[in-house]
């Protein structure tokens with residue numbers, strides 16, 4: 001009984017609410033030509049139609065007296081005195097080449113902002129499907145706007161004159177995104193409510209590129225970025241967050257398909273399309289390799305979460321120096337090793353984003369003369385038998401030869417294992433010889449990621465204890481002691497690698513040396529194979545160096561290797577990529593080196609889709 005009366009009270013409150021509620025647009029999905037667009041709920045400006053009854057009447061007639069919610073318009077700004085059809089052609093051909101959102105269908109209406117004579121305006125209506133031309137000054141008295149808006153495609157309400165931006169909807173075929181996002185109008189972002197009718201996957205909306213002009217203050221203006229954490233610095237730089245991409249659970253290493261239980265693993269677009277996309281920044285790596293409409297994607301890297309996806313998806317992707325980005329509010333895996341990197345498809349735009357994001361680093365435009373070539377990562381056969389054409393090593397070697405030519409130097413072979421044995425600081429302290437490199441660091445990574453408290457709790461506690469008790473160490477249980485061991489082992493290796501292997505710093509090139517190792521070699525990892533259960537991440541290899549030492553590790557695509565696909569029964573190709581290490585905080589030297597290598601034609605932009613270099617990009 002009591003329950004019932006409470007229920008009816010709720011009902012009456014609800015009807016009161018309904019009676020007062022207004023319908024507020026959360027945006028609309030419209031079709032124009034063969035494209036679907038999202039029209040945001042909030043206008044960016046309005047035509048002052050009350051200024052011009054003739055324009056109002058024409059618009060309303062064109063709007064079918066209420067049947068058409070929007071008219072597609074091109075907003076054009078010009079300073080010429082008499083705007084002609086050829087001026088229009090000039091502008092629209094530029095727009096076609098730089099923007100995927102504007103299409104000739106937006107010539108249904110033209111709004112022309114200029115100061116000249118209106119006589120030529122009527123000529124614009126010849127052909128082209130243009131039904132109405134409104135000009136700021138000269139057309140029957142002109143119509144002005146309530147706010148200044150950038151040139152480009154818009155949707156105009158024929159009744160209110162409200163002007164809305166045009167956001168083109170794309171399908172997320174690779175299943176890289178959790179969802180698309182749009183600005184919420186309050187400085188934040190909200191989930192995109194629109195969906196391409198009939199599409200089986202999420203939709204992502206992108207605004208016209210014509211709305212944005214990059215400047216020194218906003219070098220990323222209009223750049224479309226898919227992102228996992230929220231990254232204010234990139235937004236401040238003008239980047240448009242278009243969606244949230246998928247990561248493996250807790251940013252751990254997971255292999256498609258078995259390990260991905262909550263989300264289906266995003267699809268690597270390369271080769272036959274059925275290869276593993278690596279983890280944990282899988283959605284970002286697959287999206288940048290697949291979608292020509294996306295400019296950048298970001299992700300985190302603790303033990304390879306940027307480098308792995310960059311490698312197998314064939315993209316530019318970096319693990320920056322530790323501490324390069326403030327990771328407040330980003331989910332930690334191991335604060336001693338967590339970093340945030342950025343994916344791009346060419347060295348030049350990668351440089352723009354890196355220079356903006358890693359704001360506190362000094363730029364270096366002279367490059368090291370020492371190329372360290374660790375034979376224990378490359379294999380000694382690489383040197384004794386020059387690699388054969390048709391192998392990944394052939395691609396690696398050809399690239400390193402070009403790099404040698406560019407830097408006017410030759411590679412310096414080192415064996416990291418032998419070097420450690422000969423010069424490790426542990427020789428004097430612990431034993432002689434020191435514990436072998438790969439055994440010494442075998443458990444370190446796993447121990448570090450198993451517990452965050454080392455840095456957050458244990459370190460401050462031990463420091464305070466020692467300060468209080470004249471330098472004495474506290475008793476620590478065996479289990480936590482392993483983690484503390486891990487920090488010690490990491491620190492010893494870090495100092496040795498930075499000081500002895502990379503040989504400190506250099507005033508002109510930042511890093512005395514660069515250190516090369518193979519990142520991906522065109523191997524297959526089919527996503528339809530049943531895999532063995534996951535194991536803890538033991539072991540030490542070149543990929544751990546940056547995690548342990550804080551130095552940048554940047555992955556660049558250099559070629560692709562053919563293979564016979566068991567999926568398509570044809571010859572496909574998979575990415576070959578190489579990793580560059582340099583001294584800590586020398587990230588911008590590497591970014592500049594890659595841009596210079598791009599200018600020299602040694603590094604090339606990658607296409608989206610099946611093939612990095614040999615095929616045309618996927619048609620949208």
Ligand SMILES: *[C@@H]1O[C@H](CO)[C@@H](O)[C@H](O)[C@H]1NC(C)=O
Nearest residue numbers: 060061062063064065066067
């Ligand atoms: C719109 O209404 C006007 C005046 O009522 C009428 O002349 C015109 O034919 C109508 N247009 C359409 C497309 O229905």
Ligand SMILES: *[C@@H]1O[C@H](CO)[C@@H](O)[C@H](O)[C@H]1NC(C)=O
Nearest residue numbers: 085088089092104126127128
């Ligand atoms: C407009 O139509 C004319 C003739 O059909 C054509 O030559 C011209 O290229 C079109 N202009 C634009 C901007 O599309």
Ligand SMILES: *[C@@H]1O[C@H](CO)[C@@H](O)[C@H](O)[C@H]1NC(C)=O
Nearest residue numbers: 086087088089090091094095
């Ligand atoms: C075309 O437009 C560009 C600017 O967008 C301008 O620099 C150029 O002079 C124009 N060309 C012609 C033929 O009008």
Ligand SMILES: *[C@@H]1O[C@H](CO)[C@@H](O)[C@H](O)[C@H]1NC(C)=O
Nearest residue numbers: 323324325326327359360361
């Ligand atoms: C970079 O420098 C600025 C200004 O000193 C500072 O506010 C910011 O926290 C620094 N960023 C990082 C990641 O250290």
Ligand SMILES: *[C@@H]1O[C@H](CO)[C@@H](O)[C@H](O)[C@H]1NC(C)=O
Nearest residue numbers: 375376379380415416417418
């Ligand atoms: C590197 O050195 C280790 C130990 O000194 C040795 O076992 C290994 O064969 C060497 N690797 C190469 C490729 O020479």
Ligand SMILES: *[C@@H]1O[C@H](CO)[C@@H](O)[C@H](O)[C@H]1NC(C)=O
Nearest residue numbers: 388389390391394395398562
């Ligand atoms: C390697 O082989 C490919 C095709 O088999 C050929 O096009 C290319 O010229 C060869 N490269 C060299 C350096 O011999």
Ligand SMILES: *[C@@H]1O[C@H](CO)[C@@H](O)[C@H](O)[C@H]1NC(C)=O
Nearest residue numbers: 369404405406407408409410
């Ligand atoms: C390359 O290095 C050699 C030897 O150090 C030097 O003689 C030569 O001038 C250098 N060439 C260039 C282009 O820097």
Ligand SMILES: *[C@@H]1O[C@H](CO)[C@@H](O)[C@H](O)[C@H]1NC(C)=O
Nearest residue numbers: 417418421422432433434436
């Ligand atoms: C390590 O160095 C010692 C000499 O300090 C040498 O006897 C031993 O063979 C070296 N081990 C390896 C694996 O290079």
Ligand SMILES: *[C@@H]1O[C@H](CO)[C@@H](O)[C@H](O)[C@H]1NC(C)=O
Nearest residue numbers: 438439440442443538539540
């Ligand atoms: C690393 O540790 C694992 C797990 O204890 C062990 O199976 C493996 O043999 C170790 N490898 C090395 C090189 O010490």
Ligand SMILES: *[C@@H]1O[C@H](CO)[C@@H](O)[C@H](O)[C@H]1NC(C)=O
Nearest residue numbers: 435440443444447485486489
């Ligand atoms: C640290 O190094 C010591 C000495 O080589 C080794 O016994 C220990 O297993 C290592 N522990 C970790 C967690 O790296």
Ligand SMILES: *[C@@H]1O[C@H](CO)[C@@H](O)[C@H](O)[C@H]1NC(C)=O
Nearest residue numbers: 370500501502503504505512
């Ligand atoms: C390390 O740098 C110093 C100069 O700082 C130089 O004298 C020395 O030769 C370098 N060592 C190596 C191994 O390159």
Ligand SMILES: *[C@@H]1O[C@H](CO)[C@@H](O)[C@H](O)[C@H]1NC(C)=O
Nearest residue numbers: 561562563564565570571572
């Ligand atoms: C693919 O298979 C054909 C036929 O067996 C063989 O000739 C060719 O070398 C293979 N290509 C690759 C890249 O393995």
